[in-house]
Amino acid sequence: MSWMKKSALLASITSVALVGAACGNNEEGGAADGGDALSGKVVMDGSSTVFPIMEAVAEEYSAEQSEVEVTVGVSGTGGGFKRFVTGETDFSNASREIKEEEAAEAEKNGVEFTQLSVALDGLSLVVNPANDWAQDITIEELNKMWTDTSIKTWKDVRSDWPDEEISFFSPGKDSGTFDFFNEAVLDDTDIREDAQLSEDDNVLVTGVAGTEGAIGFFGFAYYIENQDTLRALKVEGVEPNLETINDLSYPLSREIYTYVNNASLKDKEQVADFARFMNENAAALSEEVGYVGMEQARYDENMKMIDEIAGE
Numbered sequence: 001m002s003w004m005k006k007s008a009l010l011a012s013i014t015s016v017a018l019v020g021a022a023c024g025n026n027e028e029g030g031a032a033d034g035g036d037a038l039s040g041k042v043v044m045d046g047s048s049t050v051f052p053i054m055e056a057v058a059e060e061y062s063a064e065q066s067e068v069e070v071t072v073g074v075s076g077t078g079g080g081f082k083r084f085v086t087g088e089t090d091f092s093n094a095s096r097e098i099k100e101e102e103a104a105e106a107e108k109n110g111v112e113f114t115q116l117s118v119a120l121d122g123l124s125l126v127v128n129p130a131n132d133w134a135q136d137i138t139i140e141e142l143n144k145m146w147t148d149t150s151i152k153t154w155k156d157v158r159s160d161w162p163d164e165e166i167s168f169f170s171p172g173k174d175s176g177t178f179d180f181f182n183e184a185v186l187d188d189t190d191i192r193e194d195a196q197l198s199e200d201d202n203v204l205v206t207g208v209a210g211t212e213g214a215i216g217f218f219g220f221a222y223y224i225e226n227q228d229t230l231r232a233l234k235v236e237g238v239e240p241n242l243e244t245i246n247d248l249s250y251p252l253s254r255e256i257y258t259y260v261n262n263a264s265l266k267d268k269e270q271v272a273d274f275a276r277f278m279n280e281n282a283a284a285l286s287e288e289v290g291y292v293g294m295e296q297a298r299y300d301e302n303m304k305m306i307d308e309i310a311g312e
Contacts, residue, residue, distance in 0.1 A: 038065050040270040045073030046080025046093030047176050048201050049219040050256050052289040053118060054093055057278045060285065064277065068270045076199050077176030081259075087111050090264040090271050094257045095121065095176030095219070112262040114309060116279065116302045119286035119293055122245035123180060123252040124223040126230040130212045133161045136234040139185055139251065145215070146170075147189045154213065168195035169207040169216030175199060177218060180254055205230065219256075220245060221290030245292045256291070265309045272310040279303055 044054060051074045058070040073080065077094045084092035085106035097115070098106075106113060125142065127134060133154065141158070145151050146168065154161040170191060171178045178197075182188060191197075198204055201218045208216040209229040220240055223232050232240055235251050244250035258278070264271040279302045283293030 037067060038270045038273055039067040040069075040268060042068060042070040042091070042268075042271055042274045043073075043089045044071065044080075044091035044093060044258070045075050045083050045089050046091075046258075047077045047095040047256065048074050048171075048199065049077075049095040049121060049175075049177055049221075050093035050118060050258065052221055053256075053282065053286050053291060054091075054258070054278070056285040056289055057274075057281060060281060061274055061277050065270070065273065068274065070274065076172060076174035077179065078174035079199075084113070084259060084261070085109060085111055087261065087263075090261050090268070091275075092259040093118075094259060095254070096179045097257070098259060113259045114262055114265070114305050116258050116260060116275070116305070117255050117294060117298055118258055118278075118282050119256055119291040120245050120248075121254055121256050121291055122220040122240040122250045123177060123184075123217055123254065124220050124240045125215065125217050125233045125235060125252075126208055126223055127233060128208055128210075128212050128214050129229065129231050131164075131231065134233060136237055138236055142185045142235075143187060143189070146191055146195065147186055149192050149194065164213040167207070167211045167214040168192065169204045169214060170195045170197050171201065171204065171218060172197045172199040176256075180252075181217060184252060219291075224290040242287075242292055255294075260306075262309050265306065266311060272306065275306050275310075276303065279306065 051072060054072050058072050061068070061070060073089075077096055080089070080092040080094065081098060081102045083089045085102055086109050125137065145157055145166065151157060151166065153163045153165055155163045170181070182191070196207060201222045204216045204218055205222060205226045208214040209226070223230060223240070238244050238250045240250050240252070245253045260271070260275055265275060279299055283299065286293050
């Protein structure tokens with residue numbers, strides 16, 4: 001899982017912008033589709049969930065187009081959209097769909113965009129390995145735990161669980177992962193105030209791994225990368241794994257996306273080239289960093305939209 005190890009390191013250093021493809025070792029500088037060498041910039045920001053995939057794509061792309069600088073930011077889905085809707089970025093990585101108010105702001109600013117599905121993910125509920133009592137949990141129990149401040153211990157959730165204090169670790173509110181959890185689990189109820197929030201998934205991993213009674217959540221890839229120090233709970237009797245996420249039987253499965261600025265796709269050759277490269281390699285690189293690639297038909301749909309907008 002070399003990609004994930006590198007992404008974890010970079011994400012812990014900065015939550016602003018990361019250069020994923022500033023240099024390459026392809027002396028011929030061939031294009032991703034076998035054409036001419038390109039130059040210029042590709043700027044993206046957004047979800048920490050999608051970041052490992054795009055970092056991997058950017059580094060692979062640098063071997064094909066060493067003169068194209070791809071900047072991969074990791075400010076969260078909401079933070080990425082704030083930049084995207086003003087035309088500041090070419091791509092906005094997202095672990096949820098764009099909100100109506102964000103789309104309205106983009107329209108006001110004359111930013112037209114296209115949603116591209118990248119991969120599948122399963123939001124994973126994780127506990128400390130010392131927790132040997134909780135194996136499976138329901139959506140109803142999760143809702144109660146994360147919204148009801150009278151719940152202090154695991155025994156308050158189920159009477160046969162121990163009187164062990166619960167510590168809560170959650171992605172920050174700018175995260176698409178938080179938005180998904182809020183909708184799927186919390187039913188748009190405010191998360192408990194004593195939950196510890198962070199936009200950096202590595203902070204959440206450290207918190208749960210270091211606290212015996214802890215529970216937290218984040219994307220499946222971060223669980224896989226840290227499964228030696230964490231344990232995932234079954235949700236409604238279903239374990240998060242590649243098979244259950246792919247067939248969507250895991251209750252907290254979801255698509256993850258990137259949004260591309262149509263003007264960038266049409267007017268910047270390097271952006272169109274990167275979009276095609278990303279789409280052609282997303283399935284394999286997603287699986288390398290712990291996500292689940294989609295059926296080929298979905299990537300074919302993406303490519304059709306890219307070609308129609310780019311004019312090729």
